[in-house]
Amino acid sequence: MEATEKALVLKVGRFREADAWVRLLTASRGVFTAFAFGGFRSRRRFLGCLDPLNLVLFTIGTDRKGAYQQLAEGSLLNGFKELKADSALLGQAANCIKFVEAIEPGQEDGRAVFDLLLETLETLERKRPAGDLFPILFRAKAAFELGFTPDLSRCTGCGTSLDETIRVTFSVENGQIACGACKSPEKPVDGLARQVSVGTLRTLDWIMRSGPSDWVGLGMAGEVRRQVFELVELFIAYHLGLQWEGGNYKKV
Ligand SMILES: [Zn+2]
CATH class of the missing domain: 2.40.50.140 (Nucleic acid-binding proteins)
Incomplete structure (x- = not known):
């Protein structure tokens, strides 16, 4: 057939x-x-x-x-002729494709990953975004699409909404967030965790709710950029068992 x-x-x-x-x-x-x-x-x-x-x-x-x-x-x-003619854009597209090959979505996740990759390629070609953020945004968004959707707006323990003035702890293992009052030596956060700024969590939350065509013009600098990159890589290593190494994703 x-x-x-x-x-x-x-x-x-x-x-x-x-x-x-x-x-x-x-x-x-x-x-x-x-x-x-x-x-x-x-x-x-x-x-x-x-x-x-x-x-x-x-x-x-x-x-x-x-x-x-x-x-x-x-x-x-x-x-995608114009995309292929621009080495900086092509490099970002190739990185996204390698990630899709590594996660190997099956029938269940095919639709979400196909739509995400197609919109990414179309946006890279039509809007020619400056910078180098598309691969990391793509990886984060793909991880969210594969079913990991933590509530990044409030402390998991006490429910308080997060404001810019506090530092919080984010558990890579289960997506839980602990504010300073909820995290203490007696009540440690489960497993692999990082202290992050609320700005980092807001950025991740925005990536979860937006799509490639919204990412054009996004800037990410300093501490937020460093933390977003680290959290996305930690998450992908922990949950998907993949690590970027020598130009490819390796199973870890
Ligand atoms: Zn709390």
Whole structure:
């Protein structure tokens, strides 16, 4: 049975002379691999489609035994040409794609991650944001989309809302927040935790509620930037078991 679906191409490889394997992300399947037999020979069936960072409408089927997915044909919807021509933007896009490959969303999370990655690529290309924040914002937002949605506006212990003047402790392990009155040597915060500013929590809360098109023009500096980067990396290592190392995510 064949189905037609929009896919983002994450990676393409060659095997035998003219055949391709393609790592794809779609809304209904998440990340998976499919084969395009004769893909590098057939100009008609896959014209301009078999490159990373393409949005393609693929007709996807299975082989006769149902053992693997194969691509029957594709038509290119967006090749993100202007994005690929700018090395700074391309670097940020490639980082987001590596993260998607590492988290390997399945059917359940396919829709959320597909929509997030597509909007990210479209925003990078159309709005050409300055700075280098998109990868970290993407990782944080993806983590929120995968189901981690702590209440970052109040102390988990006493419910008091947080104001800028106090420092609080954030538990990476369970997303709980403790104000100074709730955190004491007798009542330690569970597991891996960091002292953070309320500004950092407000920034994370905003990332959770916003999307890539809202991120253009966002600046993040000093202590807030340092804490946001640290918390996002700690969270991803702790909950998703991934660490950025030597240009790739490694399982930790
Ligand atoms: Zn409290």
